[in-house]
Amino acid sequence: MLSSIGPSSIGRALLLHGAGGGGWEWNAWRGVLAASGIEAATPDLQPAAGGLARTTFDDYLSQARSALAALPRPRALVGASLGGLLAMACADEADALVLVNPLPPLPWSTALPARDWPDVVPWRRDARLASTRRALPDSDAATVLFAFRRWRDESGAVVRAAHAGIEAIRPACPVLCIASTQDEDVPPGLTRGLAAAWNAQLLQAPSESHVGPLLGRGAPALALQVCTWLSAR
Template identity: 70%
Template sequence: MLVHGAGGGAWEWNVWRAVFAARGIDAVAPDLRPVAAGLPATGFGDYAAQVAEALQALPRPRAVVGASFGGLLAMACAGQADALVLVNPLPPAPWSSRMPAREWNDVVAWGRDARLASTRRALPDSDEATALFALRRWRDESGAVLRTARQGIEVAAPACPVLCIASGQDEDVPAAVTMELAEAWNATLLRLPTASHVGPLLGRGAALVAEQAAAWLSAR
């Protein structure tokens, strides 16, 4: 199962799903949904429950792959998985204290305020078509879930195999934090020196990264 990041959607995984399908890996990518009361009322536990429910519905062996905020959700549900892939994940406690300080409104208007210039800055290693594709699909997000993530979620070290992917040009989650997490959890580490935060999913090299992740999963 592929879990997208904050402000994104299942569309972020289009390249990965195609690569996984070519390798015979059936990958589902659900969209995280706000609660009925709306984004301001949506909390971390609401999204985690959605991921857990979708994961439980899959046959074993099953893996959960999470990017950015989706990586933290994947960690929270790792006990139900047989393998875990974390792509520039928002880190759990205590590494969360190393994250840059940010302030979040109750609704983070990434969709409403999306502009092509800011999308290009967020996707420096993507092509123009991908930037336009993403521009039309960013969505607003719950500030509460981002505040909770920044405060730190306690998770146990996964018992299953873990692959951590760290982008060298990540301005949201420092590569050093992902590398420390990988070392502490005895995880396999894949370093991408020139990739941005979302580059492993939406950059020009996304297919190659997905191929490496698929090969790692297949070997397990």
């Protein structure tokens, strides 16, 4: 099936992970993109020198901009969850934008579920195999174990800023929004609303979770659909 897709005009892509995760979340996508002629960079967002408690949204945004600028054009920018919001904030330097269950910018962020965040969100410390399994209902056992061993703690300031609302301007490049059928972290209706307002194409992912499009059994097939979309840009 991969051979049916011709070489994409997009030769490079920067893939930004979500809060508490890492570049490893894109393992399934990276192989599919490579088979379609797209070289993917999947960096880990790094805490500031003062540690996670002193890390801000702008610290991550600076890293994302630098990583994107290092890729030759034409280049795609792909972000999931928090990575999606970071991608929107630097989409002016991208030639195509793909948003996977993204934390939405203002004004849609006001509808996100309310939560309190400590200075360091202890997702690594509090990780349990059972809770990881519940978070990944559409993943196989090996992926659940892989993810359980790799969750990391996160900056509370970054997550608070994202939920409080970040301004993002509709980019000039083509935009593809992907929404899971079920998502308790970013309700699908918010992604649909963003897609409609930005005149973006919307793809409904047959996933039952927030991170399912990256870590679920259907992740390779979804990545292939994204490659098809990019090849037409």
